[in-house]
Amino acid sequence: MNKKEELLKIFSIKLRNILAKAELDYELLQEIRLRVNAPLLIVYDNKEYFLTEQSELSRCGEDSYLLTKNELKETMEYISNYSLYAFEEELKQGFLTITGGHRVGIAGKTVLEENRLKSIKHISFINIRLSHQIKGCANKVIPLIMENGNCLHTLIISPPCCGKTTLLRDIIRQISDGEKDRGGLTVGVVDERSEIGACYMGVPQNDLGIRTDVLDCCPKAKGMLMLIRAMSPRVIAVDEVGSKEDIEAIEYVINCGCKLIATVHGNSLQDVKGKPLLRKLIEDRLFERYILLSNKGSVGHLEEVYDRDGIEIYSKTGGGL
Structure with missing residues (x-):
């Protein structure tokens, strides 16, 4: 059908x-x-x-x-x-x-x-x-957030309706499946609003990869802790973080040695720094990559990428991939 x-x-x-x-x-x-x-x-x-x-x-x-x-x-x-x-x-x-x-x-x-x-x-x-998958939309991002076969702690920053969840979904799929020259990693997804996996009767309707486990309709903070304790993920992925409980759970995940990929609403890195709870994570240099999206061009349009020190490593106007 x-x-x-x-x-x-x-x-x-x-x-x-x-x-x-x-x-x-x-x-x-x-x-x-x-x-x-x-x-x-x-x-x-x-x-x-x-x-x-x-x-x-x-x-x-x-x-x-x-x-x-x-x-x-x-x-x-x-x-x-x-x-x-x-x-x-x-x-x-x-x-x-x-x-x-x-x-x-x-x-x-x-x-x-x-x-x-x-x-x-x-x-x-x-x-x-409507749920839309765009397989391959993370092709440019994957080389920027993978290092020596492992994922880097990544924060995707995007204004509303710029495809951040679509991009996150494809990142999860590619990390989970792996490639010929890169093994796949076990990914745990906390899908609080059923937007990433779009589970129906507990089964994801979107392709999140062969090594992905999903906690559907579960609060992000609780879900991150549950996955760490029960599913042994190498990577945890969550959408739209921001609450105090989310930040505390993120710190716990990172301190446990598990890699994290998260998204947040924002127009720039400075914009996100203006949010008190997230500012601490940035100042403590916990995230290793910041992916900035815009509504220019295709879904998940890549504007800029920064490392943990705020140094630009990719720009759509300054070269890049």
Whole structure:
């Protein structure tokens, strides 16, 4: 089943027909947003479009198809196979992961129990984020973060929507699989939001390599410690670090001799230094490589790479690979 068929089956019959007739390359389709009494909206090739009832793309919301409450309800029934109760634990996180690794974010009325989120009902907002793998997008990065057959402690710095998770995913795959002249390494992945491996029923839908173990929907700090104690990884990979607990776990991982690859939102190395918790890691020179991405060019577009002393070792304008 291809990506288009995989996705269309989760929508109401009406929405399925509109999307099926639209001229879309599903490799460029990034998000499909459904809101009760609001226009059908998609993010396509990094641009926002509305879809009309005639399946035409429009930049004007006035011509777009308006979603009804029944269509959202029908869509959720298909997504959950008519049993939202079976997904109660996932609903507490505000999203479901479906076949193919696509993530369905939901919003509506929250139900609290002893000040904790128990569930979400009256779901009126759905955001389907398509999972995309771009194998080979880390080809330029791998030689810069590998040394004598081992991985260097690496921090990927990127503004939102610049492909940092896509890049991280391919780095994990290449490190895990290895190459003819480089053996593979055991990698442990803490996938707190099911974005890296996109696990469905515990099985990663994305290719993370043959030597990779995944803790799905697990808090990063707890997951890093669990992997160290139980799975003996040579490398641990996590996405979007920043909390105090994350930083403490990172220090523990590094002091245990395990290599770490992490990502963080930021526009520059100086920007990240401005975050008090991360500043300490940088000042202590714990990371050996800093990978800076931008939204110029392809996904995971490499701007600059610095070593642990802040010395530039690669620049898209200054030579490089």
